Amino acid sequence: MGKVRVELPGGKSVEVDRGALVREVAARAGIDGDIVAAKLDGAAVDLSRAIERDCALEWIRLDSEDGIDILRHSTAHLMAQAVQSLYPGTQVTIGPTIEHGFYYDFKRDKPFSPEELEKIEARMHEIAGKDLKVTREEMPRSAAIDIFRRMGEDYKVEILKDIPEETVSLYRQGDWVDLCRGPHVPSTGVIKAFKLTGVAGAYWRGDEKNEMLQRIYGTSWPTESALKDYLKLLEEAKNRDHRRLGKELDLFSFHPVAPASPFFHPKGAAVYNGLITYMRRLYARYGYQEVITPQIFDVELWHRSGHYDHFRDSMYFSRIEDREFGVKPMNCPGHTYIYASKKRSYRDLPLRYADFGRLHRYEKSGVTAGLTRVRSFSQDDAHIFCAPDQIEAEMTTLLKMLREVYRTFEFNEMQVKLSTRPEKYLGSLDVWAHAEDALAQSLKREGIEYKLNPGDGAFYGPKIDFEVFDALRRGWQLATIQLDFQMPERFGLMYVAPDGAEHRPVMIHRALLGSIERFMGILIEHCAGAFPLWLAPVQVKILTVTDAQKDYARGVHEELIAAGWRAELDERNEKLGYKIREAQLEKVPYALVIGDREVKESTVAPRRRGGENLKAAPVKEFMEMLRTEVAQATHERPA
RNA sequence: GCUGGCGUAGCUCAACGGCAGAGCAGCUGAUUUGUAAUCAGCAGGUUGUAGGUUCAAAUCCUAUCGCCAGCUCCA
Numbered sequence: 175m176g177k178v179r180v181e182l183p184g185g186k187s188v189e190v191d192r193g194a195l196v197r198e199v200a201a202r203a204g205i206d207g208d209i210v211a212a213k214l215d216g217a218a219v220d221l222s223r224a225i226e227r228d229c230a231l232e233w234i235r236l237d238s239e240d241g242i243d244i245l246r247h248s249t250a251h252l253m254a255q256a257v258q259s260l261y262p263g264t265q266v267t268i269g270p271t272i273e274h275g276f277y278y279d280f281k282r283d284k285p286f287s288p289e290e291l292e293k294i295e296a297r298m299h300e301i302a303g304k305d306l307k308v309t310r311e312e313m314p315r316s317a318a319i320d321i322f323r324r325m326g327e328d329y330k331v332e333i334l335k336d337i338p339e340e341t342v343s344l345y346r347q348g349d350w351v352d353l354c355r356g357p358h359v360p361s362t363g364v365i366k367a368f369k370l371t372g373v374a375g376a377y378w379r380g381d382e383k384n385e386m387l388q389r390i391y392g393t394s395w396p397t398e399s400a401l402k403d404y405l406k407l408l409e410e411a412k413n414r415d416h417r418r419l420g421k422e423l424d425l426f427s428f429h430p431v432a433p434a435s436p437f438f439h440p441k442g443a444a445v446y447n448g449l450i451t452y453m454r455r456l457y458a459r460y461g462y463q464e465v466i467t468p469q470i471f472d473v474e475l476w477h478r479s480g481h482y483d484h485f486r487d488s489m490y491f492s493r494i495e496d497r498e499f500g501v502k503p504m505n506c507p508g509h510t511y512i513y514a515s516k517k518r519s520y521r522d523l524p525l526r527y528a529d530f531g532r533l534h535r536y537e538k539s540g541v542t543a544g545l546t547r548v549r550s551f552s553q554d555d556a557h558i559f560c561a562p563d564q565i566e567a568e569m570t571t572l573l574k575m576l577r578e579v580y581r582t583f584e585f586n587e588m589q590v591k592l593s594t595r596p597e598k599y600l601g602s603l604d605v606w607a608h609a610e611d612a613l614a615q616s617l618k619r620e621g622i623e624y625k626l627n628p629g630d631g632a633f634y635g636p637k638i639d640f641e642v643f644d645a646l647r648r649g650w651q652l653a654t655i656q657l658d659f660q661m662p663e664r665f666g667l668m669y670v671a672p673d674g675a676e677h678r679p680v681m682i683h684r685a686l687l688g689s690i691e692r693f694m695g696i697l698i699e700h701c702a703g704a705f706p707l708w709l710a711p712v713q714v715k716i717l718t719v720t721d722a723q724k725d726y727a728r729g730v731h732e733e734l735i736a737a738g739w740r741a742e743l744d745e746r747n748e749k750l751g752y753k754i755r756e757a758q759l760e761k762v763p764y765a766l767v768i769g770d771r772e773v774k775e776s777t778v779a780p781r782r783r784g785g786e787n788l789k790a791a792p793v794k795e796f797m798e799m800l801r802t803e804v805a806q807a808t809h810e811r812p813a
Numbered sequence: 814g815c816u817g818g819c820g821u822a823g824c825u826c827a828a829c830g831g832c833a834g835a836g837c838a839g840c841u842g843a844u845u846u847g848u849a850a851u852c853a854g855c856a857g858g859u860u861g862u863a864g865g866u867u868c869a870a871a872u873c874c875u876a877u878c879g880c881c882a883g884c885u886c887c888a
Contacts, residue, residue: 277883285817374883375816382885386816389883417881421824430861430879485888504888538814539879541886632888651887683888720845747845755849769847781848 181230190225197221197360199231209233210241210364211357218244220310220357236364237396243271248308248359249298249368249394250276255350256297257390260290266352267329267378267387273647274404275393279376281329285388286373294390295370305363306347310356318342318353329378367401368394414645416698417544423703423760425711426545434542435550436691441711444740448709449690450530452582452808453554460575462526462556467508469532473498478664479507480600484633488536505529506658506683509557510665513679518669523679524560524568530690531555545695546650553689558682559667565657568682569616576640576653579686582808583697589641589649590622593630600634600660609657610636632683634660645699652688652696704761704783708804714741715762716778717753719769721745726773730766733793739800758783766796 176192182203190199196212196219211218213232214225218240225231234240250269257264257280269278280286286294315334321344322330330353334342345354347362359365370392378384395401412418420426425442428435438446457464470492476482481489481503490501502508509527518525532552541547560568580588592613595606613636617624624638631637640653658681661667668676687693697705707713714734718727724745734741742762744753750767757765766778777790780799791799804810 288818372882373817376884377815380885382815386884388816391883428880433879479888481888488887506888535888538886540814540816540884543881547887634888637888654888656888717848719847722845749844749846749851750848751846752850753848758849765848767848771847779847785848787848 178225179228180225183232192226193224195221196223196225196231199225200233205233208236210236210359211244213240218357220308221360222310223357236359237400242394242396244357245359245365245396246271246276246394247354248362249365249392250278251308251345251347251350251352251354251358252298252301252362252365252368253294253370253390253392254278254280254352255301255347256294258350259301260293260297265327265329268333269352275371275391277376277389277391279378279387279389281378281385282388285375286390288373291370291373291390295368298365298368301348302362302365304348305361307361308345308347308358310343310345310358312341312343315340315342318344321351322353365394367396367398368392369401369405408646411645414699414702415544416546416644416695419698419703420545420695423711425698432550433539434537434548436545436548442694444711445694445705445709446690449687449694450554452709453528453687455808455810456575456579457526457528457556460526460571462528464528464530465509465512467505467512467529467531468502470499470501471507473500475507476500479661480633480664481507484598485535490534490536501534502531503533503535505531505533505553505555506557506661506681507665510661510667510681513559513667514665518559518667518679520561520669520671520677523669524558524564526556526558528554528556545691545698546644548689548691551689551691553685554687555683555685558684559662559679560682561669561671561677562680565612565680565682566616569612569655570620572655572682572684573616573620573622576655576686578809580640580653583700585642585700587643590617590624591627591630591639591641592617592624593627593632593637593639595636596629596631596633598633599631601663605659606636609659613638613655613657632656632658634658637683642696642700644696650692650696652693653686654684654688656683658683705763706807707763707800708807710761710763711740712742712760712762713739713800714764714766715757715760716741716743716745716766716768717750717757718743718745719750719767721747722770723768723773727768730768730778730793734797737797739797754781758785764796764800 177189178192179187179189180199181187188199188202190202200209200221209221211220211234213234214223215229218234234244236245250271254266254269258266261282265281267279267281269276315337319331319334322334334353342353343356344351345356345358370390372391374389374391375386376389378387393401393404395404420442423441424439425445426436426438429437454464473482476489485503489503492499492501509529512527513525530552532550534550537547537549542549558568594610599606617638635656635658637654637656639651641649641651643649661681662678667679669679671677716727716731718724727743727745731741731743754765761783763783765781767781768778772779772790775790777792778796779790780788780796782788
């Protein structure tokens with residue numbers, strides 16, 4: 175029996191017999207029991223893996239990122255074992271880990287009920303308690319196919335047929351076996367802190383045309399306390415849910431008479447308009463011109479733009495005087511008519527048309543959600559018409575503008591995706607290649623990291639999407655920048671170049687907030703309903719201590735209103751503590767307490783949302799402070 | 814659209830085949846109050862909607878609308 179040399183973390187190395195197990199090396203190195211696997215020359219392996227050659231080993235601890243991932247994967251297996259022991263005849267398919275947990279898809283005629291979920295969870299604890307050894311075995315793919323075919327696991331057979339490798343690995347725990355690459359925890363006893371969190375239907379291989387499987391979601395953690403912390407986090411996320419806050423803060427509501435279409439109450443409308451006002455100020459600085467375009471167009475336009483072919487199923491139509499009209503789902507075709515309303519010179523370009531027009535898109539009933547996915551909305555939409563050689567400069571400015579906006583709202587975590595040519599597309603291949611390259615180059619030049627999303631572009635051009643996350647960590651696309659060589663062609667747009675000849679302009683579709691509705695929903699969750707001063711629906715609430723200060727308080731209120739602040743006066747006959755509490759729950763940035771002292775000294779006593787009491791000061795001084803705060807937050811000079 | 818779950822007072826929830834109830838909010842009155850809830854009284858409902866089963870339905874069944882989670886989709 176030969177020897178092999180194993181390098182260990184920290185520069186140490188040991189010599190062991192060829193064929194020694196990773197676990198044994200760990201024991202010799204004096205590593206305690208909380209490692210679940212190891213990396214052998216960088217590849218994750220089980221503790222039971224035999225070492226056959228010189229190599230380097232790193233330990234994977236249970237509480238490390240890799241360790242937790244292995245734990246969750248093993249928990250998915252444990253669940254599948256529990257399910258199959260409780261419900262024979264249920265087939266297994268796939269069971270990957272996801273952020274915070276795992277799922278496993280089963281083929282079973284009957285869906286799992288919540289009660290069955292409890293039973294499964296109980297059985298899982300039972301099996302984990304037996305501390306079954308988890309073992310790996312390798313075999314030729316054909317042998318594995320035989321095994322699963324005999325077991326009646328049709329889906330596993332199908333998966334195996336698609337695996338390119340000739341050797342596959344199986345994992346056993348007790349009498350249960352699954353096809354898996356691994357690695358896994360050494361025994362089921364390691365799995366202690368888990369919870370099944372939900373059931374849902376899911377299509378086999380994610381395709382709507384395939385049959386539906388029964389998916390069970392779960393979460394799993396190294397310790398009970400980590401699990402508890404996670405469940406508490408979920409609970410807190412619920413309190414941030416914009417649908418809940420929208421109701422509590424009286425921002426908006428929904429009604430079955432208009433499904434998936436928000437009613438913005440006065441306070442919600444104040445925020446909504448605040449967002450638009452903010453964008454308008456930016457437009458002034460960045461050279462945009464606002465336009466207003468029709469709501470309903472002859473379908474001829476939608477045929478010409480290509481939207482009819484691609485999206486007629488999600489458009490609203492109306493027939494009047496034997497003419498067919500379509501409600502606009504996008505502003506862009508409308509803008510081409512303004513462009514084409516006169517002869518354009520290269521001197522006019524770039525032309526930047528902004529439009530807050532209301533759009534309607536029929537979204538399938540199962541996909542709508544609060545403000546984040548609605549059927550009626552508007553965007554901070556704009557279309558830039560420019561010469562091809564202006565694309566680069568426009569992209570640079572756009573990315574700068576985008577950064578300014580997202581810094582203002584303190585969205586620091588964002589995922590950028592470059593989406594390329596889809597299966598259904600318009601135009602020629604080399605135009606697409608050129609456009610995709612232009613976008614990639616501009617991202618690289620700005621040093622923005624991005625993920626490639628092949629085949630996910632719009633039908634008329636590639637796009638860059640900017641995704642941010644809601645309270646439950648679900649990603650939502652807000653900003654988007656799209657290059658379009660098709661629309662100008664379809665609508666015959668031209669400009670006269672210095673050479674005197676007519677050339678075709680390029681169109682850049684872009685929205686920074688994206689849908690105002692969606693942006694507002696995400697923003698509510700981001701700030702937990704505590705809007706920055708400049709956006710808060712009520713910026714200042716004036717609270718009287720007793721009736722004796724009513725007259726003075728009304729004067730203060732009027733002064734604030736006259737200066738343009740959104741202020742409310744609470745002169746009710748209630749105790750100050752009660753009024754403070756209400757102002758706090760309404761998340762009003764500033765409460766102004768007015769008692770006899772303030773009246774006598776002609777001041778107001780500001781209290782910041784959150785509890786900080788500021789020194790009493792004259793109203794004028796207080797307003798000066800507000801102005802400074804707004805200017806700083808919106809990166810503008812004080813008015 | 815698909816799978817599952819849920820719809821009771823403005824809100825949060827109880828009653829789970831046998832008289833629809835509580836807290837908060839609302840209204841009225843008392844209290845005149847200094848930094849997160851003063852007290853008392855009153856009012857509030859075709860239990861989402863439409864059918865059905867039953868002596869009797871919020872409760873069981875069917876359909877439908879809406880909401881929630883997930884899947885698919887997202888110009």
